[in-house]
Amino acid sequence: MARDADLSLLISTIYFSKGEIKGRKRLQKTVCILKYAHNIPFDFNFRPYFYGPYSEQLADAMNVLEAVGLVVEVEDPLPSGIIQYDYFLTKKGDKVAEDIVSKRVHDKNLLSTLKTAVAKISSLETSDLVVMAKSVIQ
């Protein structure tokens, strides 16, 4: 994909995660690992905070996707009383993702790499993702 394809890659990432990513932390660590461990060309810059890498640009991009109605952020109150925010593709978001995946023939290799990497990452616990994200950015 061309440079400046962050939002398309982000939509595709959620799509390959079966249309949802549970928790802002999981989203941040997933994209960080995709960028640094799997060479998915996200432009987002991550900072190596003590609690793991974090990208304000990624948070901003999610705000854009939510604002235009391709992603919805849903409150998920945890037993601890804390609210976790989960991300889901909307129906339109799903359609956009399908278009990206089916029509971007020239990006097939990249999308195939992304799909495989997301499948691996999806099987990991969030705590393992945090450890992995910390290791890839150091």
Add this chain to the structure above:
Amino acid sequence: MAAGFLHDIGHGPFSHAVDFPLNKLTSKTHEEISTRIISEELKELEHHGISIESVNRIVSAQHWFPFVSSIVNGPLDVDKLDYLLRDSHHVGLKYALDIENFIEGYTVLGDDKDLSKSELGLENTPEAITSAEIFLTIWKGMYDLVYHVENSRIAEKMLERAILAGCADDNDLRGTFENPEKATQLYDEKLLEILQQIKGFPQDTAAAILSKRGLFVKTYDKELSVEQFPVISQGFLEAIRPTGASEASFTLSKRTCETLKTEQNHIICDLVKSRVPHSIHVDEIDSQGDPIELKSKSSIIGAIKEKIRLKAYIHPSLQKKIDEATLSKTIEGLVASW
């Protein structure tokens, strides 16, 4: 303290209103211009025991200890504490926030032994969280009620275009704006004086701003969402990515003028994003040992969502020539085929 005083020294006249043309003509952000001025013209600081490298790292958000940069540039930065209450006072809005009390709630999160990964956060107390809610509500309110208020926004966008048009027509102005040091030496009145001398759009714009007459008229205003727009192409979606809204607005304006065969700059498209705070953590650890986001502790902060509106302002002379339906069809067609 030095970084606090100097972080905005790289602004041109009219401050943020001129960020886009300045960035377009110099390929530098105002933070980059600030660090260059500090390095080249304020070497004297070193004689007073102030490290220029340290000041520049704070200004460019690259300090060795991230929480230090966040004090000057971040969701809880003291710049906002300063300008929000001052600006609200000057426009007659009676906002109140006990700043000293709010700052009492600040804390450094992370490992004391490794400050290179630290961040500025909040104590986990009801006082700190409620103060943050008040602060962020004022911050958002100031954008909705003051900084993005219609005529002010229209004047800013006209000024942006007038500078770019002026630089295309006038070698002296272009020379000034291509040289960051010269551009930052310009002051508001001087810039308007220069624009008044460049016939056509720059001159008309300066006159409109000074007289508050002849400002463009808002003729199109719609929420940019898949519910409201028939099609938003992937290309447009990428173009409005977080840092691209100004450039996308500029290109869309140009294409709209071309499609409707109006004079250049007589239609200005404007993507206006409402403000949402960046992530702020509180000093409470979740089950995985990570700090909890303020958003997860405050339903008020959680309810602040970004909205994007696409607006178009037209030259007063076009009011009888271009109706809203034509403009709407043109803009939406361009967004769909981007």
